[in-house]
Amino acid sequence: MSEPSAVKDALRNQRIETPSWGYGNSGTRFKVFAQPGVPRDPYEKLADAAQVHAATGVAPKVSLHIPWDRVEDYGKLAAHAGSLGLELGAINANVFQDDDYKLGSVTNPDPRVRRKAVDHLLDCVDIMDATGSHDLKLWFSDGTNYPGQDDVAARQDRLAEALGEVYARLGDDQRILLEYKLFEPAFYTMDVPDWGTAFAHCLRLGPKAQVVVDTGHHAPGTNIEFIVAFLLREGKLGGFDFNSRFYADDDLMAGAADPFQLFRIMHEVVRNGGLDERTGVAFMLDQCHNIEAKIPAVIRSVMNVQEATAKALLVDADALGAAQRGGDVLAANAVLMDAFSTDVRPLLAEVREEMGLRPDPVAAYRATGWAEKTAAERVGGEQAGWGA
Ligand code: AOS
Ligand code: ZN
Ligand code: ZN
Numbered sequence: 001m002s003e004p005s006a007v008k009d010a011l012r013n014q015r016i017e018t019p020s021w022g023y024g025n026s027g028t029r030f031k032v033f034a035q036p037g038v039p040r041d042p043y044e045k046l047a048d049a050a051q052v053h054a055a056t057g058v059a060p061k062v063s064l065h066i067p068w069d070r071v072e073d074y075g076k077l078a079a080h081a082g083s084l085g086l087e088l089g090a091i092n093a094n095v096f097q098d099d100d101y102k103l104g105s106v107t108n109p110d111p112r113v114r115r116k117a118v119d120h121l122l123d124c125v126d127i128m129d130a131t132g133s134h135d136l137k138l139w140f141s142d143g144t145n146y147p148g149q150d151d152v153a154a155r156q157d158r159l160a161e162a163l164g165e166v167y168a169r170l171g172d173d174q175r176i177l178l179e180y181k182l183f184e185p186a187f188y189t190m191d192v193p194d195w196g197t198a199f200a201h202c203l204r205l206g207p208k209a210q211v212v213v214d215t216g217h218h219a220p221g222t223n224i225e226f227i228v229a230f231l232l233r234e235g236k237l238g239g240f241d242f243n244s245r246f247y248a249d250d251d252l253m254a255g256a257a258d259p260f261q262l263f264r265i266m267h268e269v270v271r272n273g274g275l276d277e278r279t280g281v282a283f284m285l286d287q288c289h290n291i292e293a294k295i296p297a298v299i300r301s302v303m304n305v306q307e308a309t310a311k312a313l314l315v316d317a318d319a320l321g322a323a324q325r326g327g328d329v330l331a332a333n334a335v336l337m338d339a340f341s342t343d344v345r346p347l348l349a350e351v352r353e354e355m356g357l358r359p360d361p362v363a364a365y366r367a368t369g370w371a372e373k374t375a376a377e378r379v380g381g382e383q384a385g386w387g388a
Pocket of ligand 1: 065092139179214241249286
């Protein structure tokens with residue numbers, strides 16, 4: 001176990017990035033339930049994100065999604081973020097919503113569509129230059145629905161070519177974060193279905209390309225923490241899209257469905273140096289809040305990630321090492337379970353009070369009256385993008 005002060009320092013220093021689309025209306029293909037007071041533009045999304053940061057003290061970064069967060073002047077948006085004590089985080093490209101992308105974006109058999117998609121990705125790097133963002137997060141909906149629909153290997157060639165062109169455009173302090181997803185929207189093959197595919201492309205691209213693990217993008221039963229340990233060991237874990245899933249890509253609050261899995265993931269992060277800022281692991285949320293109030297849901301998610309992190313930090317590394325070296329399976333497992341079973345809420349409350357925050361972030365947020373104020377002032381809030 002680390003020294004208590006080291007545990008607290010690590011908790012104070014961890015940064016959790018929240019997604020702009022988590023603040024907008026969202027839903028499924030069946031229904032979007034509009035909520036009162038949701039943001040009407042990216043500026044208001046940042047104002048909501050600032051509430052999350054004010055309550056938790058660890059969420060100063062906000063991921064943008066282009067074109068959902070399109071504005072005239074990205075420098076101005078970044079300056080506005082700065083004035084709220086925030087900074088703009090990953091730029092998420094969107095090459096999945098145009099009719100042109102029915103058969104794929106960067107892997108489309110039509111070179112015109114591929115050109116259009118790559119141009120969008122290059123535009124996103126221009127936006128990063130303007131916002132000071134370091135991460136270009138790429139998720140491709142590309143894939144096929146039927147055996148024989150397209151040449152699977154040729155699609156990998158097209159993907160590699162597109163990624164290579166974007167990689168060549170990156171500045172020194174910019175990187176590609178490549179996300180994988182098992183299925184959906186394509187049902188037969190996805191062009192980046194798993195970490196192995198993402199890893200192989202990133203390896204070929206070079207040091208400025210890393211893999212993003214979205215916790216909702218695996219087959220049921222996948223050992224995600226193994227993937228995390230492996231990628232960290234290879235220097236290829238760029239970050240997380242945290243969310244919870246019961247069935248597929250449910251995008252529910254991180255830590256809600258399976259807090260034990262989140263703990264196991266954070267244990268591998270802690271054990272393999274992933275909390276060290278220099279490793280560059282981005283702890284991002286990728287969630288939609290369809291039926292619950294959005295800002296408190298984001299706050300709760302941040303807290304859940306913090307709780308999993310705190311428990312991982314409490315693992316007695318010496319005892320674990322001794323049990324592992326001695327081949328004592330039960331003792332080793334007990335060390336992990338002891339940490340997982342610890343109630344870390346008092347510790348986190350203390351950390352927050354030492355940061356000058358209220359111990360309960362949800363209560364702190366409710367006390368601001370922000371929800372009532374925005375419900376009265378904002379009329380006609382935005383849809384996040386999904387199901388739009
Ligand atoms: C899609 O399933 C992915 O999780 C992406 O990260 C996506 O771009 C994100 O959900 C934004 O909507
Ligand atoms: Zn994601
Ligand atoms: Zn997803």
